[in-house]
Each structure stands twice: as structure tokens, then as C-alpha cells.
Amino acid sequence: MRSAKVxxxxxxxxxxxxxxxxxxxxxxxxxxxxxxxxxxRLELVAESDDPIVEIAVQVGEVVGADALLVRLDPxxxxxxxxxARARRDEAAARRAEATRGPRAERIEEARALLExxxxxxxxxxxxxxxxxxxxxxKVASRSRLDVLRAEADTAHARREQARAALDAxxxxxxxxxxxxxxxxxxxxEAGLVEAQVHRDRLDVRAPVAGQVDxxxxxxxxxxxxxxxxxxxxxxxxxxxRVHVPEAMRVRIAPGAAAVVEVEGLEETFxxxxxEISHEAAFTPYYALTRHDRGRLSYLAEVELEGESARKxxxxxxxxxxxxxxxxxxxx
Numbered sequence: 001m002r003s004a005k006v007x008x009x010x011x012x013x014x015x016x017x018x019x020x021x022x023x024x025x026x027x028x029x030x031x032x033x034x035x036x037x038x039x040x041r042l043e044l045v046a047e048s049d050d051p052i053v054e055i056a057v058q059v060g061e062v063v064g065a066d067a068l069l070v071r072l073d074p075x076x077x078x079x080x081x082x083x084a085r086a087r088r089d090e091a092a093a094r095r096a097e098a099t100r101g102p103r104a105e106r107i108e109e110a111r112a113l114l115e116x117x118x119x120x121x122x123x124x125x126x127x128x129x130x131x132x133x134x135x136x137x138k139v140a141s142r143s144r145l146d147v148l149r150a151e152a153d154t155a156h157a158r159r160e161q162a163r164a165a166l167d168a169x170x171x172x173x174x175x176x177x178x179x180x181x182x183x184x185x186x187x188x189e190a191g192l193v194e195a196q197v198h199r200d201r202l203d204v205r206a207p208v209a210g211q212v213d214x215x216x217x218x219x220x221x222x223x224x225x226x227x228x229x230x231x232x233x234x235x236x237x238x239x240x241r242v243h244v245p246e247a248m249r250v251r252i253a254p255g256a257a258a259v260v261e262v263e264g265l266e267e268t269f270x271x272x273x274x275e276i277s278h279e280a281a282f283t284p285y286y287a288l289t290r291h292d293r294g295r296l297s298y299l300a301e302v303e304l305e306g307e308s309a310r311k312x313x314x315x316x317x318x319x320x321x322x323x324x325x326x327x328x329x330x331x
Contacts (some may be wrong), residue, residue: 032319033300035242037262039314040234041213046223047201048072055219061212062235069212069230070204077199084192091181091188098181110166117159124152209235237309239301240318244276246296251324252276258302263317269304273322276300 054071057063128148134140214231217223240260244252256273280296302320304312 031245032261032321033242033244033248034317034319035240037238037304037312037314037316037318038241038301039238040236042207042210042232042234043228044069044204044207044230044232045226046072046204046229047198048077048225049222050074050076050202051220051222052217052229053219055215057212057215057230059212059215063206063210063212063232065206065209067206068203069206069232070215070217072202072204074199074202077195077202081192081195081199084188084195088185088188088192091185095181095185098178110162114159114162114166117155117162121152121155121159124148124155128152204230206232208232211235233314235310237304237306238312238314239274239303240271240320242300242302242318242320243281243297244300246280246298248322248324249276249296249298252300252322257323259321259323260302260304261319261321262312267308269306269309269312271302271304271320274301274303 050073052070053073054068056068056070063069128145128151131140131145131148135142135145210232212230213233215229216227216231217229223229252273254273254275258271258273260269260271262269277299279298281299
């Protein structure tokens with residue numbers, strides 16, 4: 001709360017400076033736009049509620065792009081990645097087998113099973129014939145004949161089943177079967193990629209080079225998903241956040257050139273307007289008299305150019321004067 005009050009106080013003072021400068025000048029567009037130097041703040045968030053197991057940096061430390069900043073406990077997601085990899089490997093083996101076709105050993109095994117089924121069917125058929133003759137001679141019972149007839153039918157069915165299995169191996173996989181195993185492998189591969197992505201997000205890394213500005217959590221704490229765990233200031237040239245008077249607003253547009261004067265330095269810096277608000281920072285214009293509308297200001301950001309600007313510190317007061325020639329048409 002104290003930080004917010006400080007920022008509001010600074011903003012009010014800067015805005016007062018703008019209005020005072022505009023009031024003392026005969027031409028309001030001659031007054032500079034004032035503000036401070038700022039840098040892009042990147043708030044990096046936690047992707048899960050796993051505890052923090054490593055904080056690899058300190059506040060104020062300068063880091064490169066992709067540097068590890070904070071690591072959350074990866075054990076749970078490591079297990080999911082292992083499971084997904086096992087499913088992928090199993091699907092890959094099935095795909096390879098279907099593409100290659102059955103091995104010679106499996107074909108020989110199927111032939112042996114067929115030959116055994118044929119032999120069993122012949123034996124059952126001969127036994128059925130023998131007992132049938134005995135029943136006709138009233139030497140064997142009819143119930144015995146019924147049992148042998150059922151056994152013969154079963155042996156015949158097993159022979160046909162073995163023949164069909166051998167034929168399937170000799171023909172190989174159908175197009176439909178190949179499509180099925182290919183789809184199963186693709187789904188398993190996608191599942192592994194997804195699991196790996198979730199696992200990698202447990203390592204909070206710097207998207208760009210910059211300086212660590214804040215580490216809100218301590219080792220062992222469990223941040224809620226979406227909670228900021230690292231605040232990074234981008235290692236780029238700063239930009240001037242300034243308040244543009246209403247009289248100047250209609251004469252500039254994004255891309256407008258500017259000259260930036262930094263408090264405490266004689267050197268000036270070139271810059272370009274990268275963004276300007278379409279809404280005034282104060283009371284809406286329709287609630288003001290024509291005289292009061294001159295007190296409106298618009299928040300703008302001017303990006304500094306040149307390698308020397310990269311070394312400028314944040315928070316320093318600046319004055320910005322826009323080069324208005326060629327930008328009289330406004331937005």
C-alpha cells in the first residue's frame with residue numbers, strides 16, 4: 001500500500017509540473033512533457049502449486065535469456081512424463097511390428113498349431129466312426145456317441161481357427177490396422193510432448209535478459225497457480241513515461257520523434273513515441289469547460305534510442321520535447 005501511495009504522489013507532482021509549465025508558457029506546445037525513466041517489467045508466474053525447491057538468483061542480479069530463476073518441485077510431473085514415455089514406446093513397438101509384419105518364428109508356430117489341430121480333428125473323427133459302429137451293433141451306449149460327436153466338432157472348430165490365424169499372419173497387417181496403430185502412436189507421442197511441456201514449466205526461466213527486481217516467495221513456499229514468483233526488468237533501453245498536455249496531444253502520434261533530457265546529464269537522447277493513451281488522465285473532457293480542457297494530460301511512452309541509453313537507471317526524472325513537424329495531423 002505504501003508503494004502505491006508513493007507512485008500516486010509522484011504522478012501528481014509530475015502532472016502538476018506539466019500544468020504549471022503549460023500555464024507559464026505563451027504556447028502550451030512549447031512546454032516539455034515530463035515524467036520518469038522506466039523499464040519493461042515482466043511478471044513471471046507459477047504454473048502449479050508445487051513447492052519451490054530452488055531459487056537460483058538474488059534480487060538485483062543480472063541474468064541472461066533462458067537463465068533458471070526459480071524451480072518448483074518436479075517429482076509429480078516427472079512421474080507423469082515417465083508414464084507418457086512408456087505409453088509412447090509401447091505404441092511405437094506395436095507400430096513397428098505392424099509395419100514390419102509377423103516374424104518367421106510366429107508363422108512357424110502358427111503352422112505347428114494348425115498341424116496339431118488337424119491331427120486332433122482326424123483322431124476325433126476316427127474315434128467317432130468307431131464308436132458309431134459299436135452303437136449300431138449295440139455294443140456301446142448312445143450317450144458315449146454324443147460325447148464323441150461333440151469332441152469331434154470342437155476339434156474341427158480348433159482346426160479352422162488355427163488355419164485362419166496362419167492365413168492372417170501370411171497376409172500381414174491390413175491398411176486399416178496400420179492406420180490404427182499409427183494413430184495410437186501419434187496420440188501417445190502428443191501425450192508425451194504435453195507432459196514434457198508441463199514439466200518444463202516448473203522451471204521458471206528468464207524470457208529475455210534482464211535484472212531480477214523482486215522474488216515474492218521463499219524456498220519451500222507453495223505459490224498458487226498464476227501467482228507471480230519473479231519480477232524481471234528487461235535489459236533493454238528504458239522508456240520515458242510522460243504526461244503529454246492536451247494542446248500537444250492532437251499534434252503527435254505513435255512514431256513521432258522526440259528529444260529526451262535526463263535529469264543530471266548534459267547529454268540528450270533521441271527517442272520515438274511508441275504509445276499514447278486515448279483517454280485523459282483527469283476528469284473527462286465533456287465535464288470540463290473549454291478553459292479547463294487545457295489542463296488535461298495523456299500518459300505516453302517514449303522509447304529511447306542508442307546504445308548509451310541502455311545504461312540509464314530507472315526512476316530518473318526526464319523532460320521530453322517532441323519534433324512536431326510532419327505530425328500535425330495527429331492520430
